[in-house]
Amino acid sequence: MNGSHHPISKTAKVTVHCLFIICGILFILDLLFFSEFFDKHAYFEWENWPGFYAVYGFVACVLLVLVSKYILRPLVMRDEDYYD
Amino acid sequence: MTNIPPQVLLLVGALLIPLLKGKAKTAYMLLLPTVAFYGYLQLEIGTYWQVTFMGFELTLGRIDKVSLIFLNIFIIVTFISVIYNSHVKGAMEHFAGFLYAGSAMGVILAGDLITFFVFWELLTVGAAFLLLVRRTSQSLGAAVRYALVHVFGGLILLAGIVLHITETGSTAFTEIGLNGLANYLIFFGFGINCAWPILHSWLTDCYPESTVGGIVFMATFTTKAAIYALMRGFPAEPSLIWIGTGMATFPIFYAVIENDLRRVLAYSLINQVGFMVVGIGIGTGLSMNGSAAHVYADILFKGLLFMSVGAVMHQTGKVKATELGGLAKSMPFTCVCCIVGAASISAFPLFSGFASKSIIMTAAAEGHHTIVWLALLFASAGVFHHAGIKIPFFVFFSHDGGHRVEEAPLNMRIAMGIAAVGCIAIGTFPNQTLYPLLPFDAPAYEPYTFAHVMAQTLLLVFSALAFTLLMTGGIYPAEVRSVNIDSDWIYRKGGKWVYGLFDKSLNAINAAAHKSIIEDALGKLGRFTQQGPAHIFEWIMTPYWALKGKSKEEQKELKVSLATAAEKGTFPIGITAWLSILVLALLFLF
Numbered sequence: 001m002n003g004s005h006h007p008i009s010k011t012a013k014v015t016v017h018c019l020f021i022i023c024g025i026l027f028i029l030d031l032l033f034f035s036e037f038f039d040k041h042a043y044f045e046w047e048n049w050p051g052f053y054a055v056y057g058f059v060a061c062v063l064l065v066l067v068s069k070y071i072l073r074p075l076v077m078r079d080e081d082y083y084d
Numbered sequence: 085m086t087n088i089p090p091q092v093l094l095l096v097g098a099l100l101i102p103l104l105k106g107k108a109k110t111a112y113m114l115l116l117p118t119v120a121f122y123g124y125l126q127l128e129i130g131t132y133w134q135v136t137f138m139g140f141e142l143t144l145g146r147i148d149k150v151s152l153i154f155l156n157i158f159i160i161v162t163f164i165s166v167i168y169n170s171h172v173k174g175a176m177e178h179f180a181g182f183l184y185a186g187s188a189m190g191v192i193l194a195g196d197l198i199t200f201f202v203f204w205e206l207l208t209v210g211a212a213f214l215l216l217v218r219r220t221s222q223s224l225g226a227a228v229r230y231a232l233v234h235v236f237g238g239l240i241l242l243a244g245i246v247l248h249i250t251e252t253g254s255t256a257f258t259e260i261g262l263n264g265l266a267n268y269l270i271f272f273g274f275g276i277n278c279a280w281p282i283l284h285s286w287l288t289d290c291y292p293e294s295t296v297g298g299i300v301f302m303a304t305f306t307t308k309a310a311i312y313a314l315m316r317g318f319p320a321e322p323s324l325i326w327i328g329t330g331m332a333t334f335p336i337f338y339a340v341i342e343n344d345l346r347r348v349l350a351y352s353l354i355n356q357v358g359f360m361v362v363g364i365g366i367g368t369g370l371s372m373n374g375s376a377a378h379v380y381a382d383i384l385f386k387g388l389l390f391m392s393v394g395a396v397m398h399q400t401g402k403v404k405a406t407e408l409g410g411l412a413k414s415m416p417f418t419c420v421c422c423i424v425g426a427a428s429i430s431a432f433p434l435f436s437g438f439a440s441k442s443i444i445m446t447a448a449a450e451g452h453h454t455i456v457w458l459a460l461l462f463a464s465a466g467v468f469h470h471a472g473i474k475i476p477f478f479v480f481f482s483h484d485g486g487h488r489v490e491e492a493p494l495n496m497r498i499a500m501g502i503a504a505v506g507c508i509a510i511g512t513f514p515n516q517t518l519y520p521l522l523p524f525d526a527p528a529y530e531p532y533t534f535a536h537v538m539a540q541t542l543l544l545v546f547s548a549l550a551f552t553l554l555m556t557g558g559i560y561p562a563e564v565r566s567v568n569i570d571s572d573w574i575y576r577k578g579g580k581w582v583y584g585l586f587d588k589s590l591n592a593i594n595a596a597a598h599k600s601i602i603e604d605a606l607g608k609l610g611r612f613t614q615q616g617p618a619h620i621f622e623w624i625m626t627p628y629w630a631l632k633g634k635s636k637e638e639q640k641e642l643k644v645s646l647a648t649a650a651e652k653g654t655f656p657i658g659i660t661a662w663l664s665i666l667v668l669a670l671l672f673l674f
Contacts, residue, residue, distance in 0.1 A: 012481075016552055023549050026542055033538070043449035044457070047539070057543035060465040061550035068340035069561040076568040077341065083567065083576050 027054055089133045089144045090120040090155065091193060091203065094162070094186030101182065102175035110170040113178060117163040120189075124155055131195055140255055143195025149523030150376070154192040154312050156521060157380045158185065160506075161304045161387055168391055168499035169297035177217040181301050184210025188305035192312050196255040197245045200313075204241065204277075207306060208234035214298035215290060226293035229575065233276065233286040241273025260317040271318060278310035278361065279354050281330040285572035287354060288338070292346040292403075296394035299346060303353055303386045308379050311360050315375065320367020328365055329459045331358025336466035338570065343404045343563050345393050345475060349386065352429065352471040355463060356382045362460065363444040366451050369526030374443030377518055381436035381510055385428035388503040389475065392422035395492035395500065396479055402487070405474075405563040410484030418492050419480040421500040428507040430472035430544055431464060433537045436507040439514035442531050442540070465547045472544075473551050478563065618650035 031050045042048050097116045104112050132145035162185040172178065187210050190203030208231060215227035247266030249255055260267050272283075279287045291302050318324065335351035335358075342348045356378065363375030395418045396411060397403045412419045424435065431437035441464065448457045491497070510518045514531060554560040569577070622643055629639050 016556070019545070019548060019552055023545055026538075026545055030538065030542055033534075042535075043446075043452075044454065051542075053539045053542035054546040056461060057465045057546035058550045060462045061469045061547045062554065064336060064462075064466050064469060065340060065550075065554050065560060068337045069559070072337050073341045073561060073568075076338075076570070077564070077566045078569055080565050080567055082569070 023054075027051060030054065087123045087126055087132075088119075089193065090123055090159065091144070091186045091190035092133075093120050093123070094182050094189065098179050098182035098186065101178050104175075109175070109178070110166070113166045113170070113182075114163065116182070117159050117166065117185075121159045121163070124152070124159055127152065127155075134195075140198055141196065142199045144190070144199060145193050146195035146257075147193070149521075150312070150315060151192050153376050153380060153521045153523055154308065155189060157383050158189055158192070158304070158308075161300070161383050164387065164499045164502050165297060165300045165304075167495050167502070168300060168394075170495045171493055172295075172297060174217070177214065177295060177298065180210055180213035180217055181298065184214060184301050184305055186210075188309050191309040194257060197249060197257045198255050200257050201238075201242060201245055204309070204313075205238050207277075207309060208238065211302055211306060214301060215294055217298070218293065218295045220293070223293040223295075226290040229572070230286055230290040233575075237273055237276030237283075240269050240276070244269025244271075244273055257316060259319060262318060262321050262323070271321075274310050274313045274317065275327070277306050278314060279307055279331070279357060280327050280361075281334055282571045284331070284335075284354050285570045285574075288335075288347055288350040288570060289572040289576075291350045291353075292344050296398050299390050299394065300387050303349075303390050304383045307353065307357050308383060311357065311364070311375065311379055314361065314364050315372065319364060319372060321365055324361050324365030325453060325456055326365075328358045328361030328363075329456050331355065331361055332463040333358070333459050333466075336463060336470055338568060339466075339470035340474070341561055341568060343406055343565060345403055345405055345408070345479065346390065346397075348405075348470060348475060349389055349393060352467055353382075353386055355467055355471075356386065356429065358463070359441055359444050359460065362456060363447060366444075366447050366453065368447055368451065369524040370450065370529065371444060371447030372524045373522040373526050373529070374440065374445075374447050376521075376523055377440035377443055377514075378437075380518055380521070381428065381440040381507070384503050384506045384510070385425045385436055388421060388425035388500060388507060389429065389471065391496065391500050391503065392418050392425060393475065393479065395496045398496070399489040399492060400485075400487045402485070404565065405478040405482075406565050408479050408485045408487070409482040410480070411487060411489070412480040414487065414489050415480070415491050417497050418500065419476065421497075421504045422476050422480065424504040424507055426472040426476050428511060430468035431540060432544060433511075433532070433540060434508065435511035436518075438511050438540060439518060439531050440510075442536060443529055446529065461543070465543055468544050468547045469551055473548060614651060615647070618647040621646050621650055 030053070046052050094116055097112075101109060101113065127147050129148050131143055132147060134141060134143050134145075136142070162181075165181060165185075166178075169178065169181065184207065187203045187206035191200060191207060194200035194203055211234075212227045212231045215223050215230055244266050247264075248260070248270060251264065251266055260270055262268065262271055276283045276286075287307070291299055294302055314321075314324065332355050335354040339348045339351040339355070342351060360375040360378050360382070363371040363378065366372075393403065396408065396415065399415065400408065400411070402408055428435040428437045431441045445457065445460055445464075448460060492500070519529070551560070625642070625646065626639065629642060634642065
């Protein structure tokens with residue numbers, strides 16, 4: 001179990017790199033295809049903005065984590081035996 | 085129509101379970117939902133199984149497309165849960181499960197409000213039993229809190245139903261609409277079981293205290309029966325759009341910081357039910373179909389997630405993120421099933437959530453509910469974040485929790501396998517599986533367009549990117565052994581505070597009353613009755629004696645003898661006579 005001493009194992013590194021590559025490819029695809037070749041059936045104008053879903057997903061998750069960690073947790077976190 | 089009503093089959097059939105043991109018991113328990121499903125296949129649209137009771141016409145079988153899709157998935161999940169739970173030896177847990185499942189079917193098949201209410205209450209009994217059978221002090225407390233909240237909700241609903249029947253003169257359970265006190269009471273009665281914001285905390289408080297298998301039932305029945313009730317009673321009620329949006333968004337913040345993984349799933353359960361509530365609120369054929377589809381998909385993928393986390397709990401005895409990790413090698417099958425459930429709840433293309441949740445999103449966009457749409461998109465990204473990544477990551481990957489355990493038992497793997505196949509089948513072939521069951525009239529919906537696949541994939545992949553960067557950057561909140569207070573605080577801590585407040589205030593009033601009335605006032609009254617008359621006579625006589633020129637010593641002597649006379653009530657006859665005349669004179673004058 002040598003890997004357990006390191007915070008990031010080799011498999012994890014490969015996975016993370018794969019994710020970066022997938023993100024890059026998809027983002028480029030989105031830029032290329034945006035409104036040009038495919039009808040997006042968009043209901044809202046911003047759905048046609050290049051990279052809208054990517055940016056929204058990323059920002060949403062960062063906000064979610066920051067709000068949970070820095071606002072909600074200090075407000076609601078108690079010791080495990082709080083109700084005992 | 086000679087079929088046995090499925091709810092009666094399950095409820096009566098459950099009575100035999102305690103008499104059976106081992107494989108015979110498992111076979112019998114599998115037979116019950118199998119027969120029920122066979123019966124389901126024979127059902128035709130119409131009204132069946134009517135009985136008259138105390139002058140009321142009760143309908144045990146209102147069969148239409150809405151009740152059929154719920155019945156379909158309720159029977160399937162009962163079957164899966166029986167397999168998953170078949171290793172449990174005692175009869176009590178199985179019995180409670182069947183009681184719960186049968187009641188849920190009773191709710192969705194009820195054609196009138198009285199039948200509906202009876203099964204609605206039985207649902208609470210079944211769930212409370214499922215909590216009790218874990219036999220820990222936490223589960224006992226949870227069962228009591230669960231029962232109290234739902235009895236309260238049940239009373240509100242009962243009051244509403246009684247008023248509604250009195251006002252309309254009809255027991256029929258048709259569209260109710262939000263007007264008048266009666267209907268508001270019914271609305272809130274449904275809302276408590278549906279886990280609306282603030283009314284939700286019974287769910288996140290109690291479900292995670294259930295048994296490994298019990299929670300699969302719980303994740304299915306109570307909230308989905310409430311969705312059914314809202315769909316029947318309050319379709320297109322605009323306030324539901326905002327209630328649902330609240331449900332879809334707020335729990336994900338809690339889920340990010342929660343350590344108990346079944347509680348994380350309980351929060352994401354509320355989040356998913358929120359989407360369904362929005363769909364009912366929008367109220368178009370498309371949106372209502374979206375809600376029904378999402379009920380169907382959610383029962384399978386949420387069941388699968390609870391089953392996989394439950395399997396880990398069964399093997400390791402742990403369920404907290406801080407105590408788990410690195411189980412992918414020990415429990416690869418469970419890991420794959422968990423990932424399928426995670427991909428389904430996250431609505432990855434080819435998985436069930438993609439085919440169901442997107443209908444609601446599309447309906448919201450078509451209705452120009454811009455803020456709702458943006459909020460639901462946020463919730464979609466968020467659910468991937470906390471249920472889609474967090475659950476599998478902290479259980480099967482992350483740091484090694486040091487557990488070297490066997491893979492889950494065969495029965496659990498079979499159950500998870502069936503649910504996983506279901507999730508993929510629905511997600512990949514929605515037109516052959518789920519969509520034909522959808523009950524409402526709406527234009528055909530096609531989830532697999534290039535734009536939709538692309539948009540959803542981008543959203544999810546970049547959510548994953550955010551998770552990865554936050555994790556490697558050390559910003560992601562570390563899992564901490566803790567509890568997070570939620571609105572259950574109101575009755576768990578608040579209850580104690582209220583008790584303390586009443587203790588302090590009422591007991592203080594009591595003590596003050598004791599001191600002032602029992603000790604002081606009564607003593608004074610006693611002294612007054614004893615000495616009062618003497619004092620009064622003194623006040624009257626002193627000026628008289630002074631006028632007569634009595635000396636101070638003589639006055640003192642007179643006072644003493646007057647006081648003795650007054651205390652003993654022995655006045656000289658003259659004084660008594662004078663007093664009598666005085667009283668008579670007063671009576672005469674007034």
